[in-house]
Amino acid sequence: MDMTYLVIGLAVLVSSMATGFIIFRMQGMHLLPHFVAIIFALVATLAAVFTGMTAAAYAAAILQIIVTVTAYTQLYPTIKDSFQTAPGYSAHLALVTMLPVLALAGLLL
């Protein structure tokens, strides 16, 4: 298990808290499941980085993937029809889309 990917994943999660908060204000409570997933993933990733436990790393990887999935499920109704405001969500989507790649890389490489 390579810790480098976990640390990069942690950095991405911290950054996505900032971009997520900004779009949370535009979207409201609709993004709550995604926001909760980010917080759980952040806690699990921190735990994995500081303890180095394999179980924590697996939990972090699963939660990071859930973060990506919830971002798309919660934002799909908006980005489907909103051509003008969709760019406002692009930074957050770009960040969270990195997470599954980093999560799998951390476990498999």
Add this chain to the structure above:
Amino acid sequence: MVKTVKALGIRAPNAEILVGNVLKDLDTPGEEVRFIVSPGAETGMDAVARKYGYMIEVTKREKEAEIRMVPSGKTTEEIDVTGETCPGPVMIVGDKLSCLATGERFKVKSKSADTLADVSAAITAAGSRVVGQGTEGDRHFITVEKAEKKAEAAGAAAHISKDRVVVAQSNGIGNAERAYATFIFSKVALSMGKKVTIFLLMDGVGIARKGNAETVKHPAFPVLSQLMDDVIRAGATVYVCELSASFRGIKEVDLVAGVKLAGAATFIQFLSDPGNAVVNF
């Protein structure tokens, strides 16, 4: 109920005799009565009021005076809107006004003078009147009287009364605040007696796609679909721009009930009409 008797042209002391006879022969003894009389005819009415157990309130206007005979001991109905946030107070008072007959009064109380200023503006715009104001303890109050909205004088071409509001919404659910503002402003306009038309165009058409408005919820407000429903049921017309809908692959069957597809000409017609106040969200 408040009985209204118009007695313009009758001078004092004949007006006193008329008022006395009306109060004496009321179908419902103790009923509140307002008399519209010529200026000056209100002289001596205090004695008539006392004789029949009434309190008197006189309001003088340019070409008439209003004498309100209120049974002694009768209290004015009160509504306290303290703690309500916009558009709550305006909606509550609008609902109350719609249930009253012309001439009836009630008191609106609030801890916030700003709230009452907003309510006063809505009342005046709807054609009714604020006939009194003041403070009682920690509450500010206004006394509201239901009145019929006067028709604009013929020939007053320079003054256009904007009784119709067109709300153009082009941001859709991608911006929850603007989406909420569209329907909250519409709701307030409807409660002020305005005719409301909402035009959804560009990203705004997404609001009308089935299931989309259900996904927008702010903790301080009801879910967006509920607000949209309320506004449609209250009489607002909601148009969806046909071009923008086609652009997004939205067909008529994908739209929520109560909205209509409309072309650019309809929108331009609304924009061109000087009687329409246009708001953009």
